[in-house]
Amino acid sequence: MDLSYSEDEAFRAEVRGWLEDHLSGEFAGLKGLGGPGREHEAIEERLAWNRHLAEHGWTGVSWPAEHGGRGLSLWQQVIFHEEYARSDAPNRVNHLGEELLGPTLMAFGTKEQQERFLPRILAVEELWAQGYSEPGAGSDLANVQTRARLDTDGWVIDGQKVWTSNAHFSQWLFLIARTEPGSQRHHGLSFLLVPIDQEGVEVRPIRQLTGGSEFNEVFLTGARTAPDLVVGEPGDGWRVAMALLGFERGVSVLGQVVGFARELGGVVRLARDNGAIDDPVVRDRLAGLKAELEVLRWQALRGLSVVGGSDAGAPSVFKLAWARWHKRLGEVAMDVRGLDGLVASAAPYELDDLQRLYLFSRADSIYGGSDEVQRTILAERVLGLPREGR
Numbered sequence: 001m002d003l004s005y006s007e008d009e010a011f012r013a014e015v016r017g018w019l020e021d022h023l024s025g026e027f028a029g030l031k032g033l034g035g036p037g038r039e040h041e042a043i044e045e046r047l048a049w050n051r052h053l054a055e056h057g058w059t060g061v062s063w064p065a066e067h068g069g070r071g072l073s074l075w076q077q078v079i080f081h082e083e084y085a086r087s088d089a090p091n092r093v094n095h096l097g098e099e100l101l102g103p104t105l106m107a108f109g110t111k112e113q114q115e116r117f118l119p120r121i122l123a124v125e126e127l128w129a130q131g132y133s134e135p136g137a138g139s140d141l142a143n144v145q146t147r148a149r150l151d152t153d154g155w156v157i158d159g160q161k162v163w164t165s166n167a168h169f170s171q172w173l174f175l176i177a178r179t180e181p182g183s184q185r186h187h188g189l190s191f192l193l194v195p196i197d198q199e200g201v202e203v204r205p206i207r208q209l210t211g212g213s214e215f216n217e218v219f220l221t222g223a224r225t226a227p228d229l230v231v232g233e234p235g236d237g238w239r240v241a242m243a244l245l246g247f248e249r250g251v252s253v254l255g256q257v258v259g260f261a262r263e264l265g266g267v268v269r270l271a272r273d274n275g276a277i278d279d280p281v282v283r284d285r286l287a288g289l290k291a292e293l294e295v296l297r298w299q300a301l302r303g304l305s306v307v308g309g310s311d312a313g314a315p316s317v318f319k320l321a322w323a324r325w326h327k328r329l330g331e332v333a334m335d336v337r338g339l340d341g342l343v344a345s346a347a348p349y350e351l352d353d354l355q356r357l358y359l360f361s362r363a364d365s366i367y368g369g370s371d372e373v374q375r376t377i378l379a380e381r382v383l384g385l386p387r388e389g390r
Contacts, residue, residue: 008075015083029045032090035091039212046093047124050124059123081254085259096127098122101244102122105231108243127170131146134159142186143185146177149179163215164215166214167216173195174194175191176241177192194220289329299314320371324365326361
């Protein structure tokens with residue numbers, strides 16, 4: 001497997017040069033904003049940056065040209081995400097629409113749905129939130145209890161979603177709801193597209209330990225959506241929902257690894273500045289994290305090289321690996337920070353980067369599929385072990 005990207009170095013130079021030129025002026029102050037645990041930062045300014053990217057053709061880089069995308073090759077997509085992360089560009093606000101819903105509509109949506117929503121996603125005119133988790137259906141997603149029924153005017157939805165990222169500034173919500181009375185588990189679910197700005201939808205932000213409110217509770221009480229805004233066939237929502245989660249494990253994970261490297265570099269610099277690097281145990285832990293991060297990068301590349309192949313467990317293995325790695329980075333960061341890291345940097349609750357890293361990383365083994373769920377997937381679908389009792 002040749003991972004040198006030698007034939008695409010000109011493209012790398014193009015991306016790097018564009019980002020250097022455009023992360024300036026009104027956008028210069030956005031560098032580093034909006035990352036994990038900081039999603040509340042400069043939303044309007046980051047939205048303007050995201051639309052600036054769209055105007056210059058840097059949204060939908062993986063989308064085929066027939067849907068308005070750039071149609072980049074796999075390795076060019078890797079390069080784009082690596083260079084985007086390396087430039088410290090702000091976290092994009094359009095991720096859920098561009099990286100998750102867009103490809104799902106291309107695979108399962110009707111022509112009318114594609115024509116209605118894809119151009120607005122590319123232009124960053126409409127933002128999307130994901131309505132999967134519920135109070136009793138987080139990692140056990142098949143336990144969804146939100147219900148929807150079809151009447152003469154469209155779908156009527158009742159239920160509650162939780163941990164709904166970005167719902168407080170999004171215009172649309174894609175969700176799964178139980179549409180067949182009496183159905184259980186993954187049967188009888190449908191994938192619906194629901195406008196948020198209506199009387200039957202209430203969004204309540206959830207205050208996090210990091211100080212922000214990326215997540216929300218969403219209450220649906222007689223919420224409505226049009227009869228044709230079901231993606232795929234009614235009752236086949238589980239298949240659509242699982243396909244969407246597959247898109248979540250795409251090439252953007254390489255940008256995530258670059259972000260991890262930046263965080264590790266910050267911890268190392270602090271350890272050198274305050275003398276913590278002189279402790280052989282701390283030095284060994286930092287060296288181990290550095291070596292393991294390089295292995296993570298190669299593992300991510302290997303997983304991408306077999307997309308569509310037989311390595312069905314690669315996404316779960318990678319999720320387990322990076323979640324554990326990032327949690328340990330947060331722990332080392334606090335040890336390097338020292339005892340004063342236990343106190344907020346400023347009143348009333350101002351955190352520095354390392355404190356936020358530690359607190360946010362505690363959730364890494366839960367969101368995006370908990371460690372327990374990933375191990376169950378590997379046991380049942382890869383190793384062929386008996387299914388877990390329900």
